[in-house]
Amino acid sequence: MSIMEVKNVGYTYDNRRKVLRGINVQMEQGKLYAILGPSGCGKTTLLSLIGGLDSPTSGQILFEDQDIAKTGLSDHRKNHVSFIFQAYNLIDYLNPKENVALTSKLPPLPILERLGLTKEEAKRNVLKLSGGQQQRVAIARALASEAPVILADEPTGNLDEDTARDITEILKESAHKMNKCVVVVTHSNELAKQADVICRLKRGELQVLDRISDTPKARNGRRGR
């Protein structure tokens, strides 16, 4: 049962440059999706459309079969999705606990501890944490929001290999153990290898694969499940 559906979505920059054309994909809870593609192919734009940061030029984004343009983008961002960015994007005057508590009523410390931060680190200025720790805080913030969909834009892009591996593991666990629908835009083959579904974006069209080595399941189309 899909929770998010991208239905025949197209996107044009400034009414001139077509970035996305007729994209169709369904996404389910409990799975990790990786969107791959060369730089500038529209991966982040697609993630923004799924996350309700922008509206498609054509087509629809559905959350639980409801068009998010009709239910409200702000409401969609608040209740259905949470973002993880490459640059972490933490609020610099709030400590990790406060960052996690921004949109969540859950106690932040257990989530942070589960992601490997100590109590002391949870109270420290976020800018004094390492990149890996900051990304863990960002993931904790996304998990604490209780949104069923987590959208991550190159979450391991700024991290060293070991930390990137840890973060990949956390994202995978979020999908498999916490039943989240995790959509990751990445250039990392290591991360993509861990994904349940690979989506390759090329020249504005999306190919959906079951594994990174697979051939396209259906050209620019739905996965028949």
Next chain:
Amino acid sequence: MNLCKRAFLYSIRKKGKTLTLLAFLLVMATLMLTCFSIQSATETANANIKKALLGYFTINGKQLEGGITEEVREQILGIDGLSGRYTLRSYSYAEYCDAEGNPLEINTEEAAQIPEGYEHAGKIVANSNSQDDSYFTEGGFELTQGEPITTEGGNQVLIHEKFAQRNGLSVGDTMLLKDVEGKNRTIPVTVAGIFTNTKEQDSIGIAPSYDLYDNIVFTDLSTAASLLYGTEDGASVQYGDFYVDDPDELERIMDEVKEIPGVAWEDCTLTRYDNDYQNAKESLEGLQNIVFIAIAVVSVICFLVLALFLTLRLRGRIHETGIYLAMGISKGSVLLQYLLEVVLVAAIALVISFGTSTVISHQIGSSLLSQVTSETYETVDLTGEHETAGEPAEDLNLAEIEVAVSGEDYAMVWAFGMALCVASTALAAYPIMKMKPKSILSQMS
């Protein structure tokens, strides 16, 4: 986490930015409060000057048959804007005799001429209260013995000390006033007091004998009415000075007086006396205009500087705005947070500004007011000639004016300051708030 907590945490953790904003707002609040305080003080000074330099008008009814009657005076006093204070005057001439009818000696040595029939005569000045007469208030006359003459006492006179010495008269003695126009009116009067002049008469050698200070006699209105009109009730007078509450209202009041029926107003002369007030007013109005312009300029500059400062501050927070929007926090909530941060700091600045502006307004205001006050004294000429003036400031009640921050000014600055903060924040945040979250995030990255 609600927006209030976010605003509070931002304010206490971004100390440098908060203190810079606090400094900005403190300077602005102090400037505004100081301007408002000085404006209030000038208004008080203006009100005090109105009270001190009472405007009045004089009706010269000398040509009226029967003078200004009591009925007319009642109607005048019924006009709105009159303070109720008035003085009535009549002038005539009389021959002075002792109780037995023998002529008394007058000063003739310093006279330019002694008109025929006036060899023992002098000027009779009658008014409702001798102490209010201009000879006493401005001419330097001083009562040395006895009591002043009021409307309550009848058939009384005040005589000059030299006239008294020359004729052996003292307080309580009786003398006669005889009319000099051949109407055979003789009025016995009692010497109620003796006066002297503290300033030399300028017109010695050029004035006729009856106008010399030594030969002037002050009496009550009923005695003057008996001499002038042959009546004893004192109801008719030649001149009336009527004081008004607000000198600015003089013109209107005088127009209303001229509407009173039954008086040949074409035979009367109405003269307004508010030069002192008008001159003093000019100085104060100059200061008021300066303060008004200062308030306007300070307001505009405050708005522009604050808007510019907040624009730069919010531009540095696009990243943060994008994060909040990506997390589903509404634009309204983000804008309110930014506004609340400014309002929090503004509230602290306004509280502190009470102290700073009290000190500054006292310093600047006192200096400005004293400058204007001295100009005022120069224009109204109270400093040198008025002997009773003593401390001139006391006469105009300007010395008592304290340039202090009033509750009303403080409330006004609070309201104005908060409105300024809201407008500046809205203006500064508008370019960011009208952007789509995606555009903000693009700028972020």
